[in-house]
Amino acid sequence: MSARFPEPMVPRLFAVRKVRRETDDTFTLELQPENPPEGMAFAAGQFNMLYVFGVGEVPISISGDPEKPEILVHTVRAVGTVTKAICGLKPGGFLGVRGPFGTCWPVEEAAGGDVVLVAGGIGLAPLRPVVCQLLARRGEFGRVALLYGARSPKEMVYRLELARWEKRPDFDVKTTVDKPAEGWEGNVGVVTTLIPEVEFDPREAVAMVCGPEIMMRFTVLELQKRGVPEEKLFISMERNMKCGIGLCGHCQIGPYFVCKDGPVFRFDVIKPFFGKREV
Amino acid sequence: MAEPSLKIGSRAVLESRDLQKLFDVLRAKGYRLIGPTVRNNVITYDELTSIEELPVGWTDVQEGAGYRLKKVGGKAFFNYGTGPDSIKRFLHPPLVRLWRARREGDGFKPVEETEAPPKYAFIGVRPCDLHAVAIHDRVFLSGEYADPSYALRRENIFVVAVNCVKAGNTCFCVSMNTGPKATVGFDLALTEILEGERHYFVVEVGSEAGAAVLREVPCREAGEDEKAAAERVVTETAEKIGRALDTAGVRELLYENPEHPFWDEVAERCLACGNCTMVCPTCFCTTVEDVTDLPGKAAERLRRWDSCFTEDFSYIHGGNVRASVRARYRQWLTHKLAAWLDQFGTLGCVGCGRCITWCPAGIDITEAVRALRGKEEKGRPPAAAETPGEYSGIQG
Numbered sequence: 001m002s003a004r005f006p007e008p009m010v011p012r013l014f015a016v017r018k019v020r021r022e023t024d025d026t027f028t029l030e031l032q033p034e035n036p037p038e039g040m041a042f043a044a045g046q047f048n049m050l051y052v053f054g055v056g057e058v059p060i061s062i063s064g065d066p067e068k069p070e071i072l073v074h075t076v077r078a079v080g081t082v083t084k085a086i087c088g089l090k091p092g093g094f095l096g097v098r099g100p101f102g103t104c105w106p107v108e109e110a111a112g113g114d115v116v117l118v119a120g121g122i123g124l125a126p127l128r129p130v131v132c133q134l135l136a137r138r139g140e141f142g143r144v145a146l147l148y149g150a151r152s153p154k155e156m157v158y159r160l161e162l163a164r165w166e167k168r169p170d171f172d173v174k175t176t177v178d179k180p181a182e183g184w185e186g187n188v189g190v191v192t193t194l195i196p197e198v199e200f201d202p203r204e205a206v207a208m209v210c211g212p213e214i215m216m217r218f219t220v221l222e223l224q225k226r227g228v229p230e231e232k233l234f235i236s237m238e239r240n241m242k243c244g245i246g247l248c249g250h251c252q253i254g255p256y257f258v259c260k261d262g263p264v265f266r267f268d269v270i271k272p273f274f275g276k277r278e279v
Numbered sequence: 280m281a282e283p284s285l286k287i288g289s290r291a292v293l294e295s296r297d298l299q300k301l302f303d304v305l306r307a308k309g310y311r312l313i314g315p316t317v318r319n320n321v322i323t324y325d326e327l328t329s330i331e332e333l334p335v336g337w338t339d340v341q342e343g344a345g346y347r348l349k350k351v352g353g354k355a356f357f358n359y360g361t362g363p364d365s366i367k368r369f370l371h372p373p374l375v376r377l378w379r380a381r382r383e384g385d386g387f388k389p390v391e392e393t394e395a396p397p398k399y400a401f402i403g404v405r406p407c408d409l410h411a412v413a414i415h416d417r418v419f420l421s422g423e424y425a426d427p428s429y430a431l432r433r434e435n436i437f438v439v440a441v442n443c444v445k446a447g448n449t450c451f452c453v454s455m456n457t458g459p460k461a462t463v464g465f466d467l468a469l470t471e472i473l474e475g476e477r478h479y480f481v482v483e484v485g486s487e488a489g490a491a492v493l494r495e496v497p498c499r500e501a502g503e504d505e506k507a508a509a510e511r512v513v514t515e516t517a518e519k520i521g522r523a524l525d526t527a528g529v530r531e532l533l534y535e536n537p538e539h540p541f542w543d544e545v546a547e548r549c550l551a552c553g554n555c556t557m558v559c560p561t562c563f564c565t566t567v568e569d570v571t572d573l574p575g576k577a578a579e580r581l582r583r584w585d586s587c588f589t590e591d592f593s594y595i596h597g598g599n600v601r602a603s604v605r606a607r608y609r610q611w612l613t614h615k616l617a618a619w620l621d622q623f624g625t626l627g628c629v630g631c632g633r634c635i636t637w638c639p640a641g642i643d644i645t646e647a648v649r650a651l652r653g654k655e656e657k658g659r660p661p662a663a664a665e666t667p668g669e670y671s672g673i674q675g
Contacts, residue, residue, distance in 0.1 A: 260422070
């Protein structure tokens with residue numbers, strides 16, 4: 001490409017290989033780069049800027065398995081012009097991709113202790129790469145739990161995988177919905193109600209939390225009640241982003257650029273600015 | 280006239296009648312000259328070829344929410360303060376095309392950008408704006424990803440700075456340690472001196488490139504009296520500078536007062552027009568626009584200056600993070616005087632005073648800091664929104 005504006009400014013072309021419908025408005029896309037074909041190495045928690053030709057670009061976290069970089073996986077909820085265009089793509093269609101950008105979940109640091117993942121809604125998408133790694137290297141971790149809350153059963157993502165994960169004896173998966181639907185026999189209530197029920201050793205555990213900010217605020221409080229120290233608590237933030245590389249200024253929260261200092265933050269780092277009104 | 284043995288730090292005398300020679304030498308070296316001139320009732324930067332285009336005989340009168348040109352006559356070329364634009368307009372242009380792409384089948388192919396930016400020589404850059412360039416160097420060039428657009432434009436510039444001979448009413452460079460004398464970031468720095476019938480410049484050499492240019496211009500080594508005259512001029516300007524901003528502990532002041540009553544007061548006046556961010560020589564935020572041609576065969580991405588005062592700036596699904604004007608002004612000031620230090624190791628303000636002059640409501644950044652110091656919020660209970668009640672599920 002141009003010597004003038006090389007990557008990371010210019011998107012790479014990726015082809016859509018598969019599209020899976022997760023919910024009414026959420027789709028998982030499997031992508032492969034046109035050239036060169038080796039894929040995109042990334043760390044769990046990082047994101048890409050996805051571009052639809054002539055429509056625009058949005059930051060979307062990567063949801064694939066970091067051990068399988070040849071397939072790029074993104075789970076996208078159709079809520080705006082660009083995300084609707086992405087969700088409208090069919091196999092054979094193309095996307096522009098810039099990335100991967102940002103910080104990652106502390107999977108390596110978590111080895112040796114218990115791991116608690118807490119996700120709300122589509123917040124499971126950035127945590128799915130962590131689940132892939134934890135399960136592939138299950139022996140390196142203590143107890144592993146996933147607490148997942150959605151508004152209703154039909155708004156849960158990765159339902160087939162959740163069912164598989166729930167069957168594993170070495171993976172404590174608990175799900176809940178805010179509003180039950182007919183046939184739902186599981187938990188009803190917000191995801192924080194699951195936290196007192198999960199077994200882990202707070203002194204040796206690492207917690208990773210992703211969901212709407214309000215959900216993360218309450219989840220952090222509950223985890224702190226269980227004794228998880230702030231330095232072992234991690235959250236993933238969402239902010240407006242135009243560049244992904246710390247130059248456009250849009251994603252600032254306090255002294256941080258969410259695109260490069262985040263999206264994954266250790267809680268004690270982001271705490272002075274987290275949950276503060278309109279910061 | 281003996282040619283002085285010019286090196287960095289040398290000071291030479293350039294007679295005012297020879298200023299055109301400096302222009303000619305720079306143009307002969309392939310520079311596009313950008314300097315101050317009168318356009319649209321302001322002194323602004325534009326392309327120049329002749330010293331005739333400089334604002335000779337003009338000055339400006341500035342105050343909060345006010346800028347007026349005034350014809351004072353005389354021979355002075357640089358008897359005015361900072362105009363509404365800075366050289367940010369050239370190094371970080373308001374509109375840049377990042378790339379173009381052509382549709383090919385179902386996919387698309389990026390098209391190479393071939394246009395090279397011009398080689399700029401900037402005339403009459405003020406010390407505060409030199410500091411702003413140094414700040415942008417940190418913003419655009421020091422991180423993991425450098426901005427290629429800025430890097431290319433910045434690379435080959437030549438800077439002829441001008442030390443300030445007129446103290447601006449809205450200026451506060453002295454308190455920011457950024458003026459009125461240029462200390463960094465110039466190739467040549469001029470101090471304009473008018474003494475009776477004499478009209479000359481004391482030229483300080485700031486770089487090897489500066490020395491090389493000056494060797495081609497008629498000049499001589501400055502005498503002690505001429506050096507003293509130049510020092511005197513900037514000292515007098517410093518003594519008369521209009522305003523001051525007390526930077527002591529300003530980072531903590533901003534971080535510790537997010538709920539200060541001042542933010543409500545300023546929000547009553549702030550129109551969220553974004554003027555302050557447009558005239559600010561350090562504000563760097565941008566947005567992108569993706570556009571296509573009518574048949575949808577070609578697309579391009581444009582990058583434009585953006586302002587944290589716009590409602591859309593912080594938009595994410597579900598709403599704007601900073602919906603209120605109060606929060607947007609707070610973000611701007613907190614970024615400038617606190618977060619900037621954490622991000623780039625420097626304040627994001629150089630004391631040029633443009634945001635005061637060009638604010639239609641006359642909001643004054645120096646008054647803002649005084650107001651925050653006046654009634655500090657420390658010890659106030661946290662705002663209601665910060666004490667969570669009960670979590671009621673995923674909203675939106």
